[in-house]
Amino acid sequence: MTAGTSFPFAEALRNLNSRDxxxxxxxxxxxxxxxPGILASMLxxxxxxxxxxxxxxxxxATDDLxxxxxxxxxxxxxxxxxxxxxxxxxxxxxxxILNARVRAGWIEAx
Numbered sequence: 001m002t003a004g005t006s007f008p009f010a011e012a013l014r015n016l017n018s019r020d021x022x023x024x025x026x027x028x029x030x031x032x033x034x035x036p037g038i039l040a041s042m043l044x045x046x047x048x049x050x051x052x053x054x055x056x057x058x059x060x061a062t063d064d065l066x067x068x069x070x071x072x073x074x075x076x077x078x079x080x081x082x083x084x085x086x087x088x089x090x091x092x093x094x095x096x097i098l099n100a101r102v103r104a105g106w107i108e109a110x
Contacts, residue, residue: 029053035103037096042083049082057100065093 028047031054032038051057066088067081083093101107 058104062093
């Protein structure tokens with residue numbers, strides 16, 4: 001994904017008829033659903049953006065989920081995140097990523 005590329009989250013939610021239809025249970029790893037803080041709507045956004053395993057989520061940065069603002073001279077550019085359309089704090093995104101990293105075995109729980 002490149003800067004300025006929009007995430008297809010809204011489109012995925014518009015097409016949501018049922019949880020299993022939107023998620024295509026064969027593409028989203030069941031372990032991803034068990035991470036604390038993950039909601040069904042987040043799974044739709046993750047699936048739409050190629051995040052289908054715990055390792056995929058563990059490799060994300062907070063800015064990947066929340067988005068970021070770039071200041072270049074007098075221009076300000078807002079780059080949306082995967083979960084940009086949801087109301088989440090930076091701390092909630094951090095916790096989701098850290099929980100994924102623990103589940104993936106990358107780090108130990110504190």
